[in-house]
Amino acid sequence: MPEDEYASGYADADGYADGLTVGQAAARLGVTVRALHHWDEIGLARPSLRTGAGYRLYTAADLERLHRVVVYRELGLGLERIRAVLDDSATDVTGALSAQRAQVRERIERLERLGAGLDRMIDAHERGVLLSVEQQAAIFGPGWDPEGPAKARALYGDTPQWRQYAERSADRTPEEWQAVADATAALDRDLAAAMEAGLAPDGPEAGALVERHRAVFAAYFPLTREMQVLLARRYETDPGFAAHYDAVRPGLAGWFRLAVDASARAHGIDPDTAAWR
CATH class of the missing domain: 1.10.490.50 (Antibiotic binding domain of TipA-like multidrug resistance regulators)
Structure with missing residues (x-):
């Protein structure tokens, strides 16, 4: 059975179970359970807690990191680039975002040309x-x-x-x-x-x-x-x-x-x- 059916927790100071199950976190963030599993496997965003049965539970801090992952992913950054932005203090975040903006502009121009051609x-x-x-x-x-x-x-x-x-x-x-x-x-x-x-x-x-x-x-x-x-x-x-x-x-x-x-x-x-x- 899905791990959500076994997971349980108690209310924390932020008002939700400490923590949210994978399904609950995915629903809150608008991503798939598969994506959360993948991010966990590559160490990009791991749940801090486990139930006694070993099921994942995401805390408020975990959800904050996941939210940042989602934001940067929606901006088009790759997962390794997101990891550097979140974890490497030497990463030039402004430069990374500027480079991504340039790529987005190129894609927009390409799509505009495609639209004109259509x-x-x-x-x-x-x-x-x-x-x-x-x-x-x-x-x-x-x-x-x-x-x-x-x-x-x-x-x-x-x-x-x-x-x-x-x-x-x-x-x-x-x-x-x-x-x-x-x-x-x-x-x-x-x-x-x-x-x-x-x-x-x-x-x-x-x-x-x-x-x-x-x-x-x-x-x-x-x-x-x-x-x-x-x-x-x-x-x-x-x-x-x-x-x-x-x-x-x-x-x-x-x-x-x-x-x-x-x-x-x-x-x-x-x-x-x-x-x-």
């Missing part, structure tokens, strides 16, 4: 692009639809790809977004130049552009070849995407779709059975 990640999962409308227009051009990310979230918000997109977006600076926009615009121009030069969609030059498209698109999420097939098909059939590519070069979306299909076949993928995977 806020950005939550925002990115909700909004997609963490840029103001003005920034989006300046980076992506006047034809950019600032509602596009919200529309995409409504369609794809529950997919792994949206989560990957949000994770990349959360830490992306306006300068990094500008680099993404520049890479995309350069690819569009080179696709148009390839089409105007009469390059075959199934030729090596077109295949290299298809690979480049996958690399550029990776700024949003990793794009498999099958996913690229479906995306290129959407470029051709979706009015918004088709208008974008037609503005770069009429018929470009269709030419690029043929190039993607040819590249997929070259890698053993049947475009007609491609799936989003």
Whole structure:
């Protein structure tokens, strides 16, 4: 049975049993019985009394020491550091507490950065692009639809790809977004130049552009070849995407779709059975 059930004492001048059992002391201090046992075992805070049956009893002086242990532990000091503060007169208590305060400040700053990062990640999962409308227009051009990310979230918000997109977006600076926009615009121009030069969609030059498209698109999420097939098909059939590519070069979306299909076949993928995977 627990030692509390056997322990007993008499009232001392401080008004409680001389002394308190382990369970009573733990309850008074708001710590666990296991902690008191550990502090006893390492000699940090031992009970002064024992019952005739050998059970621990804590006196008023013991409780005072335990209270000091709890205070310093809550301030983050390790047990050996607490022992030095309580027992070693040569210990610089102010210095020890100042050092602990510096560590606490560092942890607070780290947690604040973590909190800010979590806020950005939550925002990115909700909004997609963490840029103001003005920034989006300046980076992506006047034809950019600032509602596009919200529309995409409504369609794809529950997919792994949206989560990957949000994770990349959360830490992306306006300068990094500008680099993404520049890479995309350069690819569009080179696709148009390839089409105007009469390059075959199934030729090596077109295949290299298809690979480049996958690399550029990776700024949003990793794009498999099958996913690229479906995306290129959407470029051709979706009015918004088709208008974008037609503005770069009429018929470009269709030419690029043929190039993607040819590249997929070259890698053993049947475009007609491609799936989003």
